[in-house]
Amino acid sequence: MSAAPKSPGPMNPSPVNPCPTNTRLHTLGPVDQIPLGEGRAFGVDGEQVAVFRLRDGTLRALSAVCPHRGGPIADGTIDRQVVICPLHQHAFDLETGCSRTGAEPLRAYSVREDAEQNIVLHNEMNDVEN
Amino acid sequence: MTSVLDRPQGRHPVAGPRRRLVVVGNGMAGARAVEEILARGGADQFTITMFGDEPYGNYNRIMLSHVLSGEDSDADIFLNSLSWYRENSITLHANVRVDRIDKFTKHVFSNDGRVTPYDTLIIATGSRSHMPPMDGLYTPGGSVKHGVFGFRTIDDTRKMIQHAQQDHHRRAVVIGGGLLGLEAAYGLKSHGIEVEVVHSGGHLMNAQMGPDGGAILRRSVEALGIRVHTSSRTTAVLGKDRVSGVSLRDREDIACDMVVVAAGIRPNVDLAVLSGLPVERAIVVDDRLRVQDEDDIYAVGECIQHRGEVYGLVAPLWEQAVVLANHVTGADPSSAYLGSRTATKLKVAGVEVASMGLHGPELDTDEHIVFSEPSRGVFKSIVVRDNKIVGATLLGDSRKVAYLTQAYDRGLPLPEERISLMFDVGGPGGDVGVAELDDGAQVCNCNGVSKKALVDTVKGGCTTVSGAMDATRAGKGCGSCKLLVRQVVEWAADGAVEEDPAASYYVPGIPLDKPSLMDAIRKQDLRSVSEVFTALAPGSAEDAKSKMGLASLLKMMLADHYIDERDARFINDRVHANIQRDGTFSVVPQMKGGVTSVQQLRRIADVAEKHNVPLIKLTGGQRIDLLGIPKEDLPQVWADLDMPSGYAYGKSFRTVKTCVGKDFCRYGTGDSTKLGIEIESRFQGIESPAKLKLAVSGCPRNCAESLVKDVGVVAVEGGRWELYVGGAAGAHIRKGDLLATVDDPEEVKVLAGRFMQYYREQANWLERTYSFVPRVGIEHLRAVIVDDAEGIAAALDAAMQESVDSYVDPWGERDDPLTPGQFRTSLPLTVLPQVPVR
Numbered sequence: 001m002s003a004a005p006k007s008p009g010p011m012n013p014s015p016v017n018p019c020p021t022n023t024r025l026h027t028l029g030p031v032d033q034i035p036l037g038e039g040r041a042f043g044v045d046g047e048q049v050a051v052f053r054l055r056d057g058t059l060r061a062l063s064a065v066c067p068h069r070g071g072p073i074a075d076g077t078i079d080r081q082v083v084i085c086p087l088h089q090h091a092f093d094l095e096t097g098c099s100r101t102g103a104e105p106l107r108a109y110s111v112r113e114d115a116e117q118n119i120v121l122h123n124e125m126n127d128v129e130n
Numbered sequence: 131m132t133s134v135l136d137r138p139q140g141r142h143p144v145a146g147p148r149r150r151l152v153v154v155g156n157g158m159a160g161a162r163a164v165e166e167i168l169a170r171g172g173a174d175q176f177t178i179t180m181f182g183d184e185p186y187g188n189y190n191r192i193m194l195s196h197v198l199s200g201e202d203s204d205a206d207i208f209l210n211s212l213s214w215y216r217e218n219s220i221t222l223h224a225n226v227r228v229d230r231i232d233k234f235t236k237h238v239f240s241n242d243g244r245v246t247p248y249d250t251l252i253i254a255t256g257s258r259s260h261m262p263p264m265d266g267l268y269t270p271g272g273s274v275k276h277g278v279f280g281f282r283t284i285d286d287t288r289k290m291i292q293h294a295q296q297d298h299h300r301r302a303v304v305i306g307g308g309l310l311g312l313e314a315a316y317g318l319k320s321h322g323i324e325v326e327v328v329h330s331g332g333h334l335m336n337a338q339m340g341p342d343g344g345a346i347l348r349r350s351v352e353a354l355g356i357r358v359h360t361s362s363r364t365t366a367v368l369g370k371d372r373v374s375g376v377s378l379r380d381r382e383d384i385a386c387d388m389v390v391v392a393a394g395i396r397p398n399v400d401l402a403v404l405s406g407l408p409v410e411r412a413i414v415v416d417d418r419l420r421v422q423d424e425d426d427i428y429a430v431g432e433c434i435q436h437r438g439e440v441y442g443l444v445a446p447l448w449e450q451a452v453v454l455a456n457h458v459t460g461a462d463p464s465s466a467y468l469g470s471r472t473a474t475k476l477k478v479a480g481v482e483v484a485s486m487g488l489h490g491p492e493l494d495t496d497e498h499i500v501f502s503e504p505s506r507g508v509f510k511s512i513v514v515r516d517n518k519i520v521g522a523t524l525l526g527d528s529r530k531v532a533y534l535t536q537a538y539d540r541g542l543p544l545p546e547e548r549i550s551l552m553f554d555v556g557g558p559g560g561d562v563g564v565a566e567l568d569d570g571a572q573v574c575n576c577n578g579v580s581k582k583a584l585v586d587t588v589k590g591g592c593t594t595v596s597g598a599m600d601a602t603r604a605g606k607g608c609g610s611c612k613l614l615v616r617q618v619v620e621w622a623a624d625g626a627v628e629e630d631p632a633a634s635y636y637v638p639g640i641p642l643d644k645p646s647l648m649d650a651i652r653k654q655d656l657r658s659v660s661e662v663f664t665a666l667a668p669g670s671a672e673d674a675k676s677k678m679g680l681a682s683l684l685k686m687m688l689a690d691h692y693i694d695e696r697d698a699r700f701i702n703d704r705v706h707a708n709i710q711r712d713g714t715f716s717v718v719p720q721m722k723g724g725v726t727s728v729q730q731l732r733r734i735a736d737v738a739e740k741h742n743v744p745l746i747k748l749t750g751g752q753r754i755d756l757l758g759i760p761k762e763d764l765p766q767v768w769a770d771l772d773m774p775s776g777y778a779y780g781k782s783f784r785t786v787k788t789c790v791g792k793d794f795c796r797y798g799t800g801d802s803t804k805l806g807i808e809i810e811s812r813f814q815g816i817e818s819p820a821k822l823k824l825a826v827s828g829c830p831r832n833c834a835e836s837l838v839k840d841v842g843v844v845a846v847e848g849g850r851w852e853l854y855v856g857g858a859a860g861a862h863i864r865k866g867d868l869l870a871t872v873d874d875p876e877e878v879k880v881l882a883g884r885f886m887q888y889y890r891e892q893a894n895w896l897e898r899t900y901s902f903v904p905r906v907g908i909e910h911l912r913a914v915i916v917d918d919a920e921g922i923a924a925a926l927d928a929a930m931q932e933s934v935d936s937y938v939d940p941w942g943e944r945d946d947p948l949t950p951g952q953f954r955t956s957l958p959l960t961v962l963p964q965v966p967v968r
Contacts, residue, residue: 035949037660037697038704043958050956055660055672055697064957072713072956075701079639079672086701086709091674 022125027118031059034119039083041074045123050074051111052083052094060094061111061121067104148177151458152238152246154228154401155254156182158191159431159447161210163252166455168218175459176250178220181240184283185225187212192444194287195310195477198317200864200904204284231405233427250458253413253421253429255398257442258282262305262393265366265377277373277388281314282395290314290390294321295865297830297837299387302326303376305364307334309476311392315356316478318390320904322854322867326357326384328364328376330393338474338485339523342502343509346525350481350507355909395442397433412440417466419454430454437469446470448575473535480907481507482528486538488513488521496520499548510552517544519551532614536567564614564621573618574611579604581618588622595619596633636895637680639673640666644894648687657691659684659698678703679895682781682817686890689936696949705953706940707764708779710757712964713957715764717756718778719771720814723788723806723826724752730773737770744965749778751785751823758963762955765944774939775815781896782817783886786810787825789833792845800845802828805875809843812879813886815940816933819893822886837865840899841882846871851878855885855911856903864900867908870916884915884923887930 026044034040034053041050041064048064050073062083064073071087078084082091082100090103097106110122151167153160164178172178182188188210196202215222223240230239231251238246259280261267269275279290293299300323304315307329315325327334333344334351348358359378367389368375375385397412407421408414412435414422419434421427431447434440441447449470456465473486490513491498497514506526512534513521519538524531530552537544537551544551567573569582579602587601598619599605605612636644640662647666656662659680664670681698702708707715721730734754738746744758753776759767768775777784788806792798806826825834826843836842838859844852850871857866870881888911893902903911913919915926947953955962 033950035696035951037695038949039956040951040954041956041958046959048957048959065960069711070713072709074956075704075709075713077674077677077700078697079674079677082674084674087711 024123024125026121026123027114028121029118031113031117031119037078039074039076039078041072042121044121045125047123049109049121050076050083051119051121052078054078054080054094056080059111059113059119061109062092062094062097063107063109066090067099067106073106148175149249150247151176151178151250151252152248153178153180153252153254154231154238155252155256155431155433156180156184156188156222156224157254157256157431158188158209158444159256159433159451160252160254161188162447162451163254163428163430163454164218164220165210166451167458170455170459170461172455172459173218178218179223179246179248180215180220181223181226181228181238183225183227184285186284187214187222187224189284191282192477194281194284195313195317197284197287198281198290198314199320199479200317200862200900201479203862204288207284228401229404231401231407231427233405233407233424236426249426251427252454252458253402253407253427253433254431255401255433257395257397257432259286259391260394260396261391262364264364266369267367267391269371275367275369275373276371277369278367279388279390281310281390281392290318290388291321293388294318294323295837297832300324301384301386302388302390303328303364303384303386304390304392305376306392306394307331307358307360308337308392308394309335309474311390312351312481313477314390314392315351316354316481318388319354319356320867321865322908323388324355324357326359326386327351328359328362328378328384330361330363332361334358334360335476335483335485338483338489339525340489340511342500343489343511343523343525346502346504346507346509347481347483349504350526351478353507353909354478354480354907395432397435397440399433402429402433411435417453417468418457419450419467420457428454428458436467439469441470441472443472443474445472445575448572448578471539473538475531479904482524482526482531484522484524484528484531484535486522486535487519489523490521497548499551501552512548512551514544514548518542519544528613532611532617533564536571536614540567540571542567564617567618573614574602574604579615584615584618585622588619593619593623636683637673637676639663639671639676640680641668642666644683644892648683648891651684651687657684657688658693658695660695661693678781679819682819682895685817686933689932696952702779704949705761705764706775706779706943707759707761710963712758712962713960714758714760714963714965716778717759717764717767717771718749718753718776719773720776720810721753722810723786723803725788725803725807726754733771733773737767740770741767744963750787751778752787753778753785758965760955760962762953764953765947768941768944773941775941777815780815780817781820782815783813783822783824785823787823787834787839789827789829789831791828795828797831798828798845799847800828800849800851800875802826802834802843802845805843805851805878806834808875809879809882812934813883815937816886816890816930818886818890820896820898822889822899824882835859838863839866841885842866843878843882849873851875853878853881853885856899856908858898858900862898862900864904867903867911869908869912880927881915883930883934884926885911887926887933888915891926891929 028042037055039050039052050062050064052060066085068090071085075086076083084091091100092106097108112120114120190207190209193207197204227241228238259282280286302318302323302325304311304327307327315327319325333341334347363379364376365379366377373389375383377383399409402409402413413429415429415434415436419428421429430450453465453467456462476483499512501510508526511523518541522534567581571581573581583602587598592598592601595616605615634643636647654665663672677698678700685692743756747755749755786806786809788803791803822840824841825836825839827834827836828845836844838857842854852871853869854866855869858864
């Protein structure tokens, strides 16, 4: 077993998108592909995103590559507040992406679970679109 | 040709030429004096040149005891690295000795032929080990006999460690039972050497305490396994080319392989005598630290005599350096040094001794308060004159030391109820002392941190002891002030001090030490990491940093009854491989005892070829490491290998290294290979507070390096096996302590298992055996594990057996991943591995 889902979920512009800006919604598949208390990584719009499922069932999403030395953030250990990069133990706030250990911040994404128990990621394309 | 003319420019251009300051001596006194001068703008006034006859920057000589005992590495004790001299534009002539001063033409002459002019000169030549007269100390050629050491410099210390670690060296005699001698004895003991202390005085540390305290100290020292001979004078060192023993007056000779002379120090005054400076017991200076009758020559540290006193301790030189710098720079011409009150502390783990001032009453009106409890090794004596402490000796209980030291130092008024000097008898106790300290009082003498600096740090929001120590560097020197630092922080935080989590908690997120944590887990029947957080964490909050330690502890305690939540594991333990810098993993199959076969090698070769493995590496633990495997390929690699995991990734039993053994080796005396394989088969994969690396050697040549393993076994002649524990040869180097010598390899397995179980139950999280063994002491371990003094041997064996029985090869998860996406890539858009294929 070596197959890993590498393709991003289908692009799915939401009809109820409250933001007039360039926010794209991505459905990344069922939440139970992420075990409680762990993270899994996804490719979204050419970016790597780590999505975490906290032990209370809620979701968090951060960019998946540690700004320090490129560590795989989705492999980190988490609690309700932070994820710790497995390579050099830099800690990042799961809500904001800010480092608690002096590293550059990770980008934070907003993410939720929809009625069908799918992961829905909001990707704000900032102001500039390329 | 002068050195000062071609030195680099200082940072600030100033009007007029700078004067030339030359410092002879680069020890703690010389360097501290220069630091104080720089702190007073000295860089603008002077071009500075320093001479040191050791080839290094300046280091903390007090900490050599810790280096010898292995508690610190020699790199830890450097105070000023060579770059410090460059940054401060100081010309350092290291490894150069100054032979003569011409005080009339103001030049110094050094042994590299250099002639250096000065305007101001500081002599800080320190002192040297005193070699008392005895026969056989020197070879006919005039050098000290091989195996005889002083204990004064970093080189002395390194040579002693080297000598002690040579295998056939087993016995040492330390001449001198003072502070330094006892620290040397303790340090050698921790290298597994049998140590005897020969002391000419009637009791140990007779310069610091009276006979009552000395007798109790003797018991504590002997309890460490160090033999003590008092009232014994060493008359000769025996042995032709190398040490074979010592002769004592009126007693039997003692056989030994090394002799450490710690019979006091003598000021280095040769230079001053030769140069015509006034020398009595040491170089005579006035209250400004100026050499008597000299306008431009100062002296500081252990080489000086001030008002008849010669000091051999570090605290006075801090005070002297301040006064000297005030005068040399002109910052405070009224500054005067009036002598120091001295206090000393013995740096021997497990034997707390602090001493200051008088040992006993001298005037009829002196009060003398004494408490003695020999069975616990506790002795306290305080001498009070005019309601001030003029002397104190404290053994075996250091709780009031910080307060008493300050009360003695500053002459604080004392409580009427004298017993509260010795014990906290309710009421404010030690806090009173802290509150009464004035703001300017120096709490940490090594780093010059005042009470006010600490208080300001705490008021600024830093309310943990460790945080305040990090912020101010207080307590980061010799460490003897840590207790006082804690008291000041607690006082400043006014009860709001946050406990330092790392201090006693097993993991940072649960406020319990290991015994209490294990107790709570048992009592509340907690089976998983999330249950532990819910039941025991403040606010039931999960803590990422605590998860791995808790998972390991629960598995150790509960074996099959543990509910394994995979999110509590570190990534390595989730995927049974060691994560590498690019997010790929390394795969090390089990190769018991480092013995392999044609079939294994062929399979490993096939796997490496099939998966295009970037790097195939032989490990130090005698296995083969396949590096650069992407996470998603791990199950296939394991399936293709069809070998069990070698556990090269966990905080667990790793491997048993073996030598060739007696089947092939012509020196082998025991079947080390067979025993190594059996040990690895038995204990494979058991988790522990930190990794465990083992070895079995078939003879004392130790080809498997058994002396530097967490558990090391050596076969010796006569079919016997030696079992060493607590060795290390990684970031830290330590020779293991001999736990037992047994006849039967089965007994080796029992004792090794019992030791490992005791370590698993008692050690702190991530505490390797090289820290654990010296912390609890080899005598204690021997009592528990070999002699079953606590009656727990059967329970330890049973607990270990349960762990052994619950072993499952984790690589079996290849066919049936335990969690969804267990082996899914975590860098989906990155092409891995990112290393070149060799």
